[in-house]
Amino acid sequence: MNLPTCLTFVCGIASVLPSAVLAQSLPADEKTSAAQLPGSGPEDSDSTKPQGSETAGSDAAELEKLAKATANPLGAAWMLWFQNDYTHMDGDNDALPSNGRWANSTKFQPVMSFPFDVGDDEWNLIVRPVVQYQSSPLDDSFGDALQGRAGDIPTDKLLSHNYPYNGRTTGFGDTGLLTLTGPARDDGLVWGVGVTQLFPTAEEDVLGQGKYQAGPAVLLASLAPNPGGWNVGVLAQHWWSYAGDDDREDTSQSDIQYFLNYRLSGTELVGMTPNVRVNWKADSGEKVNFPIGLGYSNVIKINKLPVRFAVEMQYSVVKGDEYDADWNLRFMFIPVIANPFKSY
Template identity: 30%
Template sequence: MAQDKADELAKQLSNPIASLVSVPFQYNIDFGIGPDGDGVSQTLNIQPVIPIRINESWNLISRTIVPVKWETNIYPRDVFGIGDTVQSLFLSPTAPGPGGLIWGVGPVFNLPTATDKLLGTGQFGIGPTAVGLIQEGRWTFGTLANHIWSVDKNAEVNATFVQPFVAYALGSGQTLTLDTETTYNWNSEQATVPINAQYTKVFTIGDQPASFQAGGRVYVNRPKYGPDWGLRANFSLLFPK
């Protein structure tokens, strides 16, 4: 892959609402869970991103997260299956705004697709989501956020997610990213705050563009019996227009 093309794809990957079809397979493993600290949570997030061109001025970006989970030494029994699906839709201008601002807003949905009650809420949820970022030179700065309420009267889902991120392009399709993926549960009044550091490399398999990402995280704040630290590996298929 030519270096310029690899760098452009790497730049688009740092933008959650870029006009780039991608199919990431993101594997996460977290350690230190439970009262004894021997619980392990593994999640494979299948999260396709599909931009849809509405007209010359606007795009609609679909971001889907389908988690496949394996929880061991956390519950009275080990659990494997699919968790709840999170579906986001962003309406975004095709051209950056003042100051180079790239932004998108829309709805987010929690779909009760869990195959086991221990892996999901069992409730349908809905709320707003938004993202804003600026890409200048080798740097990308931005924040993605959403809030989901369940429509069920029991309101078991009432959570805010905030993900500020900064990425630096190293060249040759390589990127370093630092972010947090903070979730605040308003029902339990508990915050989960992991700090993630990740390295990404764009490459090709034959003629197929792809990327690989690896990194780790530490939890600077967690609910009681939550994880201490974790690792991440991400393989993405890329389909540039």
């Protein structure tokens, strides 16, 4: 999975183009203004209406709607998605310390939804740029030594001592852009298709791949309408390189984020949302990293701002032999903001 700075936004949106940590349309008959979030408007001035339990019940209903909205990858919610992954890297390579090394990636993903009509049906266009700031347990000299094959580890034991594993490289990585479009549905079967792109904006070779990349994106999910049900789905992205640094290797890689979450209550989810990574050009035994996990997510209000937060521990049951992610601790902090084009 890796908040990760030129987005080339116009290119992505014009071609209806395009992460692993999600929004849902709310009924059109809600009277909340499109310029404000539910619960953020002025207080009811009718002094004859009860204020206690009725207000609490209204707030709970609003939070439940927002919880559904933020759990739908193709919904109406606008979100400021912050995700941090603290990852233990390990492998069989003799150059690695016996206890492995730790990497950190912080991603920022503003998730924006734009409604439009297809015949009599309403569809959503999701635009999701991804900016990432990384700390890699590799010295920046790795990039030159490996001809830019970021993430690779030299297997020649005679060269191992030349690579300073005590070093660390920190900075911005490559930038992504995911766009998806599909029918706007609150729950049930949700699907979307689009294009995903990667741009070589990394500050150092070891923080990126040095290639312009693009490919298809597909979403398929089943979302429970009420607590006690399951949200199950997959968002698959694939990239091929088409331009960039000639000294860097061409790419063919996939990121498949699957989610399996139980709706514990109106706002709470328990389950997992890991990212399966496949490098189709890697050697046998190094192609796939397949994690499983267990996490908890809830939607609360901080003052009047709705926020989804989540924490999840993941373990890779399938991983590369030489050097790959082993354990991962993921945190998500996701403020929900008003959609200027549609009320929730």
